[in-house]
Amino acid sequence: MFRLLEEEPDLRLALRDRLLTESQLAVEAAVQELAASQRTTGEHLATLAGRVDGLAKQLVTLTGRRSR
Secondary structure, X not given: OHHHHXXXXXXXXXXXXXXXXXXXXXXXXXXXXXXXXXXXXXXXXXXXXXXXXXXHHHHHHHHHHHOO
């Protein structure tokens, strides 16, 4: 039976659709959406970290100029 399911993707999908509820089937899509959101959040955080580093360097430069 397992070999048949491995060899026949359509049969596997049909069985999956019959065994799982709509909520269970939606979990995969939700996890993929969360993963995409996490990647986007990570990219935004990296951008913000770069900007903060740049501002910190500017602050050091400005503070150094004022103390002279």
